[in-house]
Amino acid sequence: MQVNIPLKKVVDNSYDISIDTLKKIHFDTKVAIITNPKVAGLHLSYLLSFISAKELYIITLSDGEEYKNQESIDTILESLFNHRFNRKSMLIAFGGGVIGDMTGYAASIYQRGIDFIQIPTTLLSQVDASVGGKTGMNNAYGKNLIGAFHQPKAVFIDPYFLNTLAPREFGAGVAEMLKMAITFDKDFFEFLEDADLNDKELLAQAIKKAVETKASVVVKDEKEHGLRAALNYGHTFAHVIENETNYKEFLHGEAVAIGMIMANEVSLSLGLMSRDEILRVKNILQKYNLPTSYKIKNSNSFYDAFFLDKKSSDESVTFILAKAIGEVEIINNVEPSVIMSVLDKFGDVK
Amino acid sequence: MQVNIPLKKVVDNSYDISIDTLKKIHFDTKVAIITNPKVAGLHLSYLLSFISAKELYIITLSDGEEYKNQESIDTILESLFNHRFNRKSMLIAFGGGVIGDMTGYAASIYQRGIDFIQIPTTLLSQVDASVGGKTGMNNAYGKNLIGAFHQPKAVFIDPYFLNTLAPREFGAGVAEMLKMAITFDKDFFEFLEDADLNDKELLAQAIKKAVETKASVVVKDEKEHGLRAALNYGHTFAHVIENETNYKEFLHGEAVAIGMIMANEVSLSLGLMSRDEILRVKNILQKYNLPTSYKIKNSNSFYDAFFLDKKSSDESVTFILAKAIGEVEIINNVEPSVIMSVLDKFGDVK
Structure with a gap:
């Protein structure tokens, strides 16, 4: 029955x-x-x-x-x-x-x-x-x-x-705006390259644009079965950095800024972004006084920590990667060796 | 904006x-x-x-x-x-x-x-x-x-x-079936009056009927904005009884059986049920070896406990009351004096 x-x-x-x-x-x-x-x-x-x-x-x-x-x-x-x-x-x-x-x-x-x-x-x-x-x-x-x-x-x-917001807190917010611009909207990225966000009117416009961009993604995929995962651009790396530093050294948006830099290195390895494009992202992060470097102590334990992140499936880690500026790809099958060599780069001088 | x-x-x-x-x-x-x-x-x-x-x-x-x-x-x-x-x-x-x-x-x-x-x-x-x-x-x-x-x-x-289910546990399950029959389906009630649930085929039919009855209510009101509250018939009283006895003396279904007896006394006071009908409910509960009495030590504290129950609104308690057998009413404005005199009855001999 x-x-x-x-x-x-x-x-x-x-x-x-x-x-x-x-x-x-x-x-x-x-x-x-x-x-x-x-x-x-x-x-x-x-x-x-x-x-x-x-x-x-x-x-x-x-x-x-x-x-x-x-x-x-x-x-x-x-x-x-x-x-x-x-x-x-x-x-x-x-x-x-x-x-x-x-x-x-x-x-x-x-x-x-x-x-x-x-x-x-x-x-x-x-x-x-x-x-x-x-x-x-x-x-x-x-x-x-x-x-x-x-x-x-x-x-x-x-x-x-x-x-009353401290400058670092302000920058952390801009980092999330940049995340949305880099993955979904090249015009917005260029607006943020040019704008002086001390101008209240431009700031309100930027907030509105960021909210609209995120909303358009959420409306298509409320519970993150697919596209919404793109909003985690930079976050897979950022969560590990925040954990390693006990949430004390970086604000969330600052960790995301570093995470985007790391994700872009993966994009570069896979031919999704050019050296010029990742430099342009680095420049805009620096314009807003965001950190762009982090010293990884142990690449293996950094890599292992990805698997505790909830966005990960059984055997592979999902990477959200920018493709040029204004587009995004969600990739499940990045070779571990590609990731490891990117992580190793951050273990050196940077 | x-x-x-x-x-x-x-x-x-x-x-x-x-x-x-x-x-x-x-x-x-x-x-x-x-x-x-x-x-x-x-x-x-x-x-x-x-x-x-x-x-x-x-x-x-x-x-x-x-x-x-x-x-x-x-x-x-x-x-x-x-x-x-x-x-x-x-x-x-x-x-x-x-x-x-x-x-x-x-x-x-x-x-x-x-x-x-x-x-x-x-x-x-x-x-x-x-x-x-x-x-x-x-x-x-x-x-x-x-x-x-x-x-x-x-x-x-x-x-x-x-x-392998103990007889008391079985009875507790029947109490929830009866709850659905009394509030929504007189035919089902009469089926349960007549049936021998030791018969596996009749038991499977009863389970199916109970599931269908509950499903029809849930489908109309998944998140309990209205009708679904009717499934709490007997429960407003039962939750207080379970709390007072630290969940030790009665199984949940047994507490619900007593709760239905109490709710029916309120129905009787308000003219929603006849003396014959509440007796018929008492008889069927006894057929399935369910408890029908409880000694309330303090009517005032029993009454106060209603307000901690999540089904209650700010100033009034919602009562789910059977109307005859097979129908239900959800009532917000029962006079406290009506409830108190019902509670006092259970403080006496019963």
């Missing part, structure tokens, strides 16, 4: 991202703002001049990638249980990517899923983490290995928050 | 439930069977005569509702990480509802979601937990308060496993 469960249906997870000064908004529910002490100290009063709610709670987590773990998730969940949040309650992620990912993940598992809104305060989270619905946390095995796909109800990008 | 992320699309989470002797099946991936020592001792060799895989792992969790917690989830996840499971790997839940819920939850958060299959070994999990995609675990605040909606790829119900 057989019973079919026909769960085929239209699901609408659409949402709007506004790039603008915040507007007044009132929630007729319980709301928890999840943030960290640094963001709260700088910007909570500004935020609260726009947000009101039937009941408002502030949950403050320790600041930093090293707190993107089960303990912080438990802190959020326990607070929600203690304050009797229900399925109609709302979470607001107010901070960078760490806060956004953890807030989204907590929202996805609290009572099997409640709504959340993103108000990203760093350039990196504005252009990257706030689009696409990836949520999660790190554990002893690596970065973002536990998580869920859970789309926000809305994203509010207010460039005001960038006024 | 505004960017819309148009994530509206057709999602197909359909799957088949077979009610039959298992068939041979080979997986060309890594597979982990999640089970407990009792089920493994009785039935693992039988299962392994059907299942083969490229790589097969067995993860054995302690048996019992009290182990449906973060520690057990961590045990699963750590094993998957240690064995380098990837997004194409498969989990198989082999046991009762506890194993099914935890396996599904672990599958939903491992690398943002991998596939799983249910092979339920108790009557309760065959008719209830294996249909609908609710996954989760308990925590200090209550039952199933952390979790996700994650549909299995397939469910294999093999009545063979019921041969």
Whole structure:
């Protein structure tokens, strides 16, 4: 005997991202703002001049990638249980990517899923983490290995928050913009080569362009069965670098910058990019004061670490490689010897 | 400036439930069977005569509702990480509802979601937990308060496993069948009044009918925005009873049986059921040796505990009430005094 469960249906997870000064908004529910002490100290009063709610709670987590773990998730969940949040309650992620990912993940598992809104305060989270619905946390095995796909109800990008952003943090955000330009949009790359992003109007345009580029990819492949993997350009290498340096030496975007340099060396070996093109990428990274070198201590252990990365299949590692500038290839069968000789290069002088 | 992320699309989470002797099946991936020592001792060799895989792992969790917690989830996840499971790997839940819920939850958060299959070994999990995609675990605040909606790829119900089921466990499964009959299908109720479920053919028919009834509800309301809440008939009371008795005195189905008796008293007070109808329900519960009484020590604390249950909204508790036999009403605004006087009844002699 057989019973079919026909769960085929239209699901609408659409949402709007506004790039603008915040507007007044009132929630007729319980709301928890999840943030960290640094963001709260700088910007909570500004935020609260726009947000009101039937009941408002502030949950403050320790600041930093090293707190993107089960303990912080438990802190959020326990607070929600203690304050009797229900399925109609709302979470607001107010901070960078760490806060956004953890807030989204907590929202996805609290009572099997409640709504959340993103108000990203760093350039990196504005252009990257706030689009696409990836949520999660790190554990002893690596970065973002536990998580869920859970789309926000809305994203509010207010460039005001960038006024207090440290130059390194700003550069880290530009690195993610460059990632999208190099893999999908040569015009955007050239815009970023020419533009002065201190100009607020040009910066807002760049944010919009980055958000649109990422959105177009996510819409085609929400759960990363194919194309979306292209957004991990530079990340396969970056995750190993971040692990090796305990997330202390580089900001995420900085590790991605180095990762793109490494990926491009693979592209060069495979004839996908010219020496001129990889130099052009290196130049633009340097324009935005991003790091372009890293000393690999042990190529073998660096290579082995790829297999702990979740984007990897059983026996092969997936590499996301730029093809010229503005195109991307996802390749599963790169010869280990090609990768090893690239890794060895970074073990020498650089 | 505004960017819309148009994530509206057709999602197909359909799957088949077979009610039959298992068939041979080979997986060309890594597979982990999640089970407990009792089920493994009785039935693992039988299962392994059907299942083969490229790589097969067995993860054995302690048996019992009290182990449906973060520690057990961590045990699963750590094993998957240690064995380098990837997004194409498969989990198989082999046991009762506890194993099914935890396996599904672990599958939903491992690398943002991998596939799983249910092979339920108790009557309760065959008719209830294996249909609908609710996954989760308990925590200090209550039952199933952390979790996700994650549909299995397939469910294999093999009545063979019921041969070793203890009579109380069997009765607990019948209680969930009765829940579905009382709320949705008078014919099914009368079938269960008349049938001898020791007859294997009648039992298979009853399982199929229960699965179909639940499926028809889940298909209309996968994420419990409305109708699906009706499947919680008896459960609002049962969860409090289970908490008060530390999940030790009653099996889940037994607590649901008592919960249905309590809910029916509310129906009686509101004129939704007649005295004859609630007696008929009591009789059928007794036919299947299910408990129908419980001594409430403190009506006030019993009432307060409703508000920790996730089905509750801010200020009111949702009650799922039978209307006659075969129909259901979901009511948000039952006067607290009505509930209190029902609870007080159970504080007396019963």
